[in-house]
Amino acid sequence: MSLMLASSNxxxxxxxxxxxxxxxxxxxLFFSKFTVLSNQIAMMxxxxxxxVLFVVRAGKKRRGRDGIDALVPVGFANFVELVCExxxxxxxxxxxxxxxxxxxxxxxxxxxxxxxxxxxxxxPFDAAAYLVMGMPEHPVHLGGTATANIxxxxxxxxxxxAMMIVNGLRIGGTAYxxxxxxxxxxxxxxxxxxxxxxxxxKIFALAVRLFANMMAGHILLAVLLSFTLSAFxxxxxxxxxVTIPVVLGSVxxxxxxxxxxxxxxxxxxxxxxxxxxxxVNVHHHDDHGDHRADEPALGAEMDLDEAAHAH
Amino acid sequence: MKLxxxxxxxxSVVVGLYAAPALAAAEEHGAANPFAGDLGNAIWTLVIxxxxxxxxxxxxxxxxxxxxxxxxxxxxKSLRDADAANKKAEQVLAEYQAQLDKARADATxxxxxxxxxxxxxxxxIQDEARQEAEAMITRAKREIGVARDTALNELYTVGAxxxxxxxxxxxxxxxxxxDHERLIQESIAELGRTDVSTN
Numbered sequence: 421m422s423l424m425l426a427s428s429n430x431x432x433x434x435x436x437x438x439x440x441x442x443x444x445x446x447x448x449l450f451f452s453k454f455t456v457l458s459n460q461i462a463m464m465x466x467x468x469x470x471x472v473l474f475v476v477r478a479g480k481k482r483r484g485r486d487g488i489d490a491l492v493p494v495g496f497a498n499f500v501e502l503v504c505e506x507x508x509x510x511x512x513x514x515x516x517x518x519x520x521x522x523x524x525x526x527x528x529x530x531x532x533x534x535x536x537x538x539x540x541x542x543x544p545f546d547a548a549a550y551l552v553m554g555m556p557e558h559p560v561h562l563g564g565t566a567t568a569n570i571x572x573x574x575x576x577x578x579x580x581x582a583m584m585i586v587n588g589l590r591i592g593g594t595a596y597x598x599x600x601x602x603x604x605x606x607x608x609x610x611x612x613x614x615x616x617x618x619x620x621x622k623i624f625a626l627a628v629r630l631f632a633n634m635m636a637g638h639i640l641l642a643v644l645l646s647f648t649l650s651a652f653x654x655x656x657x658x659x660x661x662v663t664i665p666v667v668l669g670s671v672x673x674x675x676x677x678x679x680x681x682x683x684x685x686x687x688x689x690x691x692x693x694x695x696x697x698x699x700v701n702v703h704h705h706d707d708h709g710d711h712r713a714d715e716p717a718l719g720a721e722m723d724l725d726e727a728a729h730a731h
Numbered sequence: 732m733k734l735x736x737x738x739x740x741x742x743s744v745v746v747g748l749y750a751a752p753a754l755a756a757a758e759e760h761g762a763a764n765p766f767a768g769d770l771g772n773a774i775w776t777l778v779i780x781x782x783x784x785x786x787x788x789x790x791x792x793x794x795x796x797x798x799x800x801x802x803x804x805x806x807x808k809s810l811r812d813a814d815a816a817n818k819k820a821e822q823v824l825a826e827y828q829a830q831l832d833k834a835r836a837d838a839t840x841x842x843x844x845x846x847x848x849x850x851x852x853x854x855x856i857q858d859e860a861r862q863e864a865e866a867m868i869t870r871a872k873r874e875i876g877v878a879r880d881t882a883l884n885e886l887y888t889v890g891a892x893x894x895x896x897x898x899x900x901x902x903x904x905x906x907x908x909x910d911h912e913r914l915i916q917e918s919i920a921e922l923g924r925t926d927v928s929t930n
Contacts, residue, residue: 460772526788528795
């Protein structure tokens with residue numbers, strides 16, 4: 421808590437805190453240094469460890485080995501299967517159709533990876549450690565939300581783009597390439613750049629949506645909590661008076677953050693599914709209108725976009 | 732506005748006093764940039780996500796997907812089996828219904844036939860009984876007739892013999908056996924005529 425309050429700039433609590441950085445030199449904004457380890461990378465590693473060590477083991481527990489018992493999940497596996505089945509039947513199958521089982525493992529991984537990273541970001545590791553061991557002289561940022569880093573979300577979005585393009589070419593073939601020029605051929609000089617930009621925009625939006633949502637909630641919490649310190653400076657009574665609603669509000673916002681953690685992971689995985697489906701299920705159509713009519717899920721994408729921006 | 736400024740100033744002072752080392756550490760890394768990060772993050776993300784994808788794909792998603800698929804097949808098969816069983820049951824029911832209807836029709840036919848046979852038998856028995864009764868009556872009449880004729884003959888013979896004997900005694904004249912026989916025969920003939928005329 422004290423660390424949370426240790427800076428007047430709420431962004432400090434949200435951004436990455438490198439533990440070990442290699443200076444590459446040069447004055448480029450992005451490539452002048454190389455972060456070897458940071459609080460967010462550590463949290464991402466922790467999320468990966470939880471997934472690999474715990475979720476893999478707990479996720480495939482079944483009641484028995486043979487017969488019907490082998491089809492019945494037990495304990496945590498119920499949650500895993502609930503999510504998996506939902507994504508497979510409700511999200512992937514309506515859009516991916518016959519290709520569902522080919523891509524579903526990727527979609528599941530995207531969801532669980534982002535969801536775990538988001539949840540890890542809600543854990544106040546450093547605050548808890550300082551509460552137990554006392555404030556060290558040189559505090560180290562332990563916790564952090566890996567998905568509140570645009571580099572992380574952009575990398576994940578690029579993975580989705582790679583899935584779109586590679587599988588679009590592999591499965592759609594020339595139809596996928598033709599899909600970049602949905603109109604008559606003489607319109608190609610106009611349409612192809614627009615379509616390419618469109619793909620880029622989808623990926624960009626995907627990365628920014630997750631990044632901004634994860635960062636915004638944490639900034640809000642930091643700002644809220646910083647009020648208590650300022651209030652205590654004005655007097656004990658004011659401090660208590662402000663702290664009570666702030667703490668209650670923080671608890672409420674933490675619950676909201678829990679929901680957002682799941683929602684944003686879902687949206688990322690959902691849009692990944694849609695984008696892959698749009699690349700894979702390209703058909704030759706003379707009229708672009710028909711093409712859109714084939715994809716009722718596009719409307720859902722727009723709704724989700726609105727929902728995401730509303731946060 | 733004044734309050735905000737006040738809050739900011741006092742906040743900064745308290746924060747500075749309270750956690751100077753932390754602030755120093757934060758300032759060490761420069762101003763907080765919301766887009767903080769570099770290629771290191773991207774490579775780490777790629778590596779970690781790749782490993783998670785591989786490990787989960789092999790050790791978790793494979794069994795989960797197999798489970799989902801086999802459950803799907805199991806449910807589909809169960810539904811198909813149930814449907815087939817239902818159709819079979821309906822078919823069997825229809826067969827049994829048909830058999831039942833046929834049996835009922837047969838039973839009705841049998842009862843009807845039985846009734847007809849019984850009627851016929853009744854009629855036959857009545858006819859036979861009637862014929863037999865008529866035959867018995869006829870025979871009885873015939874036997875009565877024969878017995879009457881025999882009795883009458885006997886009566887005539889005895890009557891004639893008696894009359895002859897009486898007449899012979901009366902006239903005390905011995906008749907020769909030939910005369911005797913002739914007289915008897917005449918008497919019978921006369922009696923016969925008398926009987927016919929009197930009957």
